Amino acid sequence: MAKICLVQGAGRGLGLAFVRRLLADDDVARVIATARAPDSHPALAELAQQHGERLQTCALDLADDTSIAAAREQVGTLTSRLDLLLTCGGILHEGERMWPEKKLADINPDNLARAFTVNAAGPILMIKHFHDLLIHGERAIIASLSARVGSISDNGYGGWYAYRASKAAQNQFTRTAAIELRRRSRQLICVGLHPGTVDTSLSEPFQRNVPEKQLQTAETAATHLLDVIGQLTPEDSGLLFDWAGNVIAP
Ligand SMILES: NC(=O)c1ccc[n+]([C@@H]2O[C@H](COP(=O)([O-])OP(=O)(O)OC[C@H]3O[C@@H](n4cnc5c(N)ncnc54)[C@H](OP(=O)(O)O)[C@@H]3O)[C@@H](O)[C@H]2O)c1
Numbered sequence: 719m720a721k722i723c724l725v726q727g728a729g730r731g732l733g734l735a736f737v738r739r740l741l742a743d744d745d746v747a748r749v750i751a752t753a754r755a756p757d758s759h760p761a762l763a764e765l766a767q768q769h770g771e772r773l774q775t776c777a778l779d780l781a782d783d784t785s786i787a788a789a790r791e792q793v794g795t796l797t798s799r800l801d802l803l804l805t806c807g808g809i810l811h812e813g814e815r816m817w818p819e820k821k822l823a824d825i826n827p828d829n830l831a832r833a834f835t836v837n838a839a840g841p842i843l844m845i846k847h848f849h850d851l852l853i854h855g856e857r858a859i860i861a862s863l864s865a866r867v868g869s870i871s872d873n874g875y876g877g878w879y880a881y882r883a884s885k886a887a888q889n890q891f892t893r894t895a896a897i898e899l900r901r902r903s904r905q906l907i908c909v910g911l912h913p914g915t916v917d918t919s920l921s922e923p924f925q926r927n928v929p930e931k932q933l934q935t936a937e938t939a940a941t942h943l944l945d946v947i948g949q950l951t952p953e954d955s956g957l958l959f960d961w962a963g964n965v966i967a968p
Pocket residue numbers: 726727728729730731732733753754755778779780781806807808809836863864865866912913914915916917918919920921
């Protein structure tokens with residue numbers, strides 16, 4: 719059966735690249751693309767114009783449970799099933815307001831709360847509201863973009879307190895949801911995904927020290943991650959995978 723996919727954070731960066739890749743796939747019948755303000759993203763509007771009914775947009779703010787619930791209601795009028803729920807939204811910095819910490823003195827309670835709200839609570843609230851659409855007796859995937867720096871065992875450099883800890887919490891939420899959902903459907907696989915270092919506005923201020931070969935385009939990263947998603951089995955549920963398909967230890 720042709721697939722129906724929902725991509726959260728689809729207005730730019732990796733989310734937009736996923737939408738493009740999915741629309742290029744003949745096995746995908748429809749893509750539902752969410753952003754906080756879908757109409758403010760010209761690239762998404764252009765895709766919607768090109769693809770007509772195959773691409774539908776919907777407003778959704780990860781930091782607002784009411785907004786996620788409203789989006790779930792709207793999506794329920796568009797489809798009774800999803801084959802892929804992909805949450806892409808995440809923050810490392812937010813303009814002047816929020817910048818990743820280099821040292822303990824930089825830690826700010828508002829920024830900690832903001833990072834946890836968007837990066838950790840956002841993806842698990844997406845699962846809370848949308849998971850029923852993915853329980854239909856066929857293979858379905860719930861994935862969210864996480865980051866290697868959320869791995870506690872991999873933390874050799876320190877810094878980026880709020881981002882690291884919120885991504886670690888996101889990974890714990892993924893695993894906890896996977897355990898619960900496994901009891902409901904063996905066909906539903908729930909994972910975190912690390913895209914690598916990708917040329918988007920999130921990484922842009924920190925790209926100076928990244929070797930050129932290690933910096934992927936969003937399109938390349940999305941292609942790799944869709945390959946990883948395609949290979950997932952029920953035994954993989956609860957794990958965090960990098961773009962090459964390797965498991966990242968918690
Ligand atoms: N780029 C990298 O090198 C890299 C590396 C590791 C992990 N990641 C992860 O990959 C994911 C995507 O990042 P990106 O590189 O594509 O960054 P990006 O270009 O900065 O895009 C960030 C995305 O997050 C969304 N977002 C931010 N706050 C939101 C909120 N409150 N509610 C809903 N959506 C919100 C944005 O949506 P709006 O358009 O509505 O603002 C946008 O779609 C993130 O989770 C990030 O942690 C990226």
